Amino acid sequence: MKICDKETWESFSTFLASKGLRVTGQRKGVLDALFRQSGHFTADQLLQDAQNLDDSVSRATVYRNLPLLVESGIIRKIDIGHDNKFYAVNGRSETFKAQVICSDCKKIFDIEAPFMEWYGKTVSEKLGLNVKDQRLQVHAECPDFRKDGKCKKIN
Amino acid sequence: MKICDKETWESFSTFLASKGLRVTGQRKGVLDALFRQSGHFTADQLLQDAQNLDDSVSRATVYRNLPLLVESGIIRKIDIGHDNKFYAVNGRSETFKAQVICSDCKKIFDIEAPFMEWYGKTVSEKLGLNVKDQRLQVHAECPDFRKDGKCKKIN
DNA sequence: GTGCTTGCAAAGACTTTGCAAACTT
DNA sequence: AAGTTTGCAAAGTCTTTGCAAGCAC
Numbered sequence: 001m002k003i004c005d006k007e008t009w010e011s012f013s014t015f016l017a018s019k020g021l022r023v024t025g026q027r028k029g030v031l032d033a034l035f036r037q038s039g040h041f042t043a044d045q046l047l048q049d050a051q052n053l054d055d056s057v058s059r060a061t062v063y064r065n066l067p068l069l070v071e072s073g074i075i076r077k078i079d080i081g082h083d084n085k086f087y088a089v090n091g092r093s094e095t096f097k098a099q100v101i102c103s104d105c106k107k108i109f110d111i112e113a114p115f116m117e118w119y120g121k122t123v124s125e126k127l128g129l130n131v132k133d134q135r136l137q138v139h140a141e142c143p144d145f146r147k148d149g150k151c152k153k154i155n
Numbered sequence: 156m157k158i159c160d161k162e163t164w165e166s167f168s169t170f171l172a173s174k175g176l177r178v179t180g181q182r183k184g185v186l187d188a189l190f191r192q193s194g195h196f197t198a199d200q201l202l203q204d205a206q207n208l209d210d211s212v213s214r215a216t217v218y219r220n221l222p223l224l225v226e227s228g229i230i231r232k233i234d235i236g237h238d239n240k241f242y243a244v245n246g247r248s249e250t251f252k253a254q255v256i257c258s259d260c261k262k263i264f265d266i267e268a269p270f271m272e273w274y275g276k277t278v279s280e281k282l283g284l285n286v287k288d289q290r291l292q293v294h295a296e297c298p299d300f301r302k303d304g305k306c307k308k309i310n
Numbered sequence: 311g312t313g314c315t316t317g318c319a320a321a322g323a324c325t326t327t328g329c330a331a332a333c334t335t
Numbered sequence: 336a337a338g339t340t341t342g343c344a345a346a347g348t349c350t351t352t353g354c355a356a357g358c359a360c
Contacts, residue, residue, distance in 0.1 A: 022314055022359050043349080058317045063350060102284055129257055129295035136291045140284035177334045177339055198324080213342045218325060 008035075008074060015072040026061045029054035034069070040078060040108050078108070078135075098136035163190075163229060170227040181216045184209035189224070195233060233290075253291035 012031055013023050033050035043062055050057040069075045078099060100109040167186055168178050188205035198217055205212040224230045233254060255264040 024315065024359075026316070060318080061316065100284060129255060129297055131293055131295045134291065134293040136289065138289040139287045141287055142284055179334070179340065181341070215343075216341065
């Protein structure tokens with residue numbers, strides 16, 4: 001049962017303290033659950049795992065903490081559209097990621113795309129805007145899946 | 156009171172016929188309402204306008220037809236995240252569009268980004284996927300708005 | 311103690327769906 | 336006539352919120 005690494009926990013605690021927020025058992029539970037997620041996860045999946053680790057964690061708490069986790073930089077939100085409400089744990093690399101979403105096998109691939117970042121920035125600045133965040137999403141079809149109903153690509 | 160141009164209506168009718176679906180007054184109403192939208196619009200805005208033109212159009216009908224309009228290529232969906240459920244009428248140009256979303260003044264700018272398209276395609280094909288759709292979304296801050304509470308940029 | 315947090319359940323926002331009547335072809 | 340479409344209202348899905356009790360500091 002893998003739980004959150006000390007480093008991340010400390011970083012989150014510091015973040016909370018800096019905002020005058022409190023370090024609670026439920027918050028630890030949510031953070032631990034984060035590390036049982038593989039790749040992309042939903043609020044609900046996170047809740048399930050958090051409750052496995054600490055059944056005092058409620059759905060409301062997960063929803064209330066998700067924005068804090070995003071703000072602290074520990075996770076990021078992935079908005080791919082109406083029926084894909086995902087989050088992902090941030091890796092160390094701060095390079096811009098593009099998401100390739102396979103509409104057949106439902107996998108989401110994170111691709112490094114530093115160039116993209118430059119491009120978006122350039123365009124926005126021409127409009128007089130300061131870039132805060134950007135993402136490239138590519139929806140694609142999976143020929144493997146189409147052919148024999150399964151896809152061997154790893155996520 | 157601008158209504159849908161003949162060309163678009165015929166194209167939608169043809170699309171419907173090709174799928175064995177029917178041409179109804181309500182569908183015409185929704186299509187007409189499309190042309191009263193400026194830039195980006197929500198399902199609800201479309202409903203309001205459709206009902207102004209033809210009060211027999213219900214919310215359910217709008218929701219049932221939105222996917223057909225997307226499939227026919229007349230409009231496209233813009234998924235920018237949880238609280239931004241937008242659609243937009245497709246222009247003639249089929250070039251790839253990037254969306255720059257200003258988080259201060261809430262405007263959405265469509266920027267042509269043909270190069271981006273090439274990039275996404277290249278990356279996906281390396282993964283063995285066929286690109287169906289892609290979008291670049293840039294969230295930005297508006298200095299004008301920050302300064303004096305309003306933004307003079309036109310959408 | 312003060313004031314942030316929590317769980318619960320209710321409320322919200324947006325979208326989908328079952329059904330019988332109405333309409334297109 | 337056959338099969339699609341509609342409006343309505345109910346149901347769904349995901350997320351947010353009010354409240355009183357409970358904790359962190």
